[in-house]
Amino acid sequence: MHAATISYYTLFSMIPLLYFIVIGFGKILGQDFCIQVITDIFQKNVGLNDIEVYTDYLKNLNQQSRSWALNFVMIxxxxxxxxxxxxxxxxxMNDFFDITPNKQHKINIFLDVLKFRFFSLSYLALIALAIFLLYFLQIFVFSILSSWFAMLHFEYLLLQYVFSIVLNFVVIIFVFKFIQDGKISWSLASKGAFLTAVLLFLSQLIIKWYLQHYFFLGRGDLVGSIFILMAWVFYSAQVIFFGAKFTYIYGKRYP
Structure with a gap:
């Protein structure tokens, strides 16, 4: 139920989020570069080999980005x-960490929800910034090592896997630490996030392979891409929720 809800909201939030990533970070890094980063992430992590449906749509929206009406609607x-x-x-996260928010007056609850909804954009912007920084770091490390050593294919893949785990770790520790109503120490959040990041990476390899080879809608165009994305989010969310529950149990047993 939780994973299905996450998949549902991912579908509707993806295009507006990618749009503002492109026009926001694009002013600094270049919009073509931002689209290339998005393409690499979708291809290497999700397994969407053909994402021209999304990138062409983003480029089309980008050409209309000066329209204040479009920007207002997208916002x-x-x-x-x-x-x-x-x-x-x-x-x-509250359910899996067994957190029950304190009872508050209806006005206070409304204000808290409203505040969290606005802070959500800041959280997502920080996550996007972390992804871009790690992407730059990966390019820098690869360029340095390739200039010093003749990297083998295995070593190249190994470094890619390490960066994927680090990226998962950064996102998950942020979720465990801040996207819930309780108080979780950095030590506990980091331990749970590391285990979850490794499990998520291994499961994503399996999910990616399955979606590319056996998923019955995997060779479609727009519909197939949407179903692949939703299936990937659904199964990845299951792993993250498992990691959250493990972190909660570990914190109870080893306080």
Whole structure:
């Protein structure tokens, strides 16, 4: 139920989020570079080999980005869909960490929800920034090592896997630490995030292989890409929720 809800909100929040990543970070890094980063992440992590459906749509929207009406509509859609995604994720984390929010007056509850919805965009922006920084670090490390050594294919893949685990770790520790209503120490969050990051990486390899070879909609165009993305989010969310429950049990047993 939790994973299905996350998949549902991911579908509606993805395009507005990618749109503002492109026009936001694109002003600094270049919009073509941002689209290339998005393409690499979708191809290497998710297994979507043909994502021209998304990138062409982003380029088309990018050409209209000076339209204040389009920007206003996208901001409204982004505020609702992304904040709904983060609120749903927080409710799921509360369940798996067995956290019951304190009873408050209805006005205070409304203000807290409203505040969290607006902070959700900041959280997502920080996660996007971390992804871009890690991407730059990966390019830098690969360029340095390739200039010093003749890297073998195995060593190249190994470094890619390490960076994938680090990326998973950064995102998961952020979720465990901040996207819930309780208080979790950095030590506990880091231990749980590391285990979950490794499990998530291994499961993503299996999910990617399955979706590319056996998923019955895997060779479609737009519909196939949407179903692959939703299936990938669904199964990845299951691993993250397992990691959250493990972290909760570990914290209870070894306080």
């Amino acid at each position: 409204c859609v982004l505020l609702y869909s992304c904040s709904a995604f983060m609120v749903s994720l927080k409710h799921s």
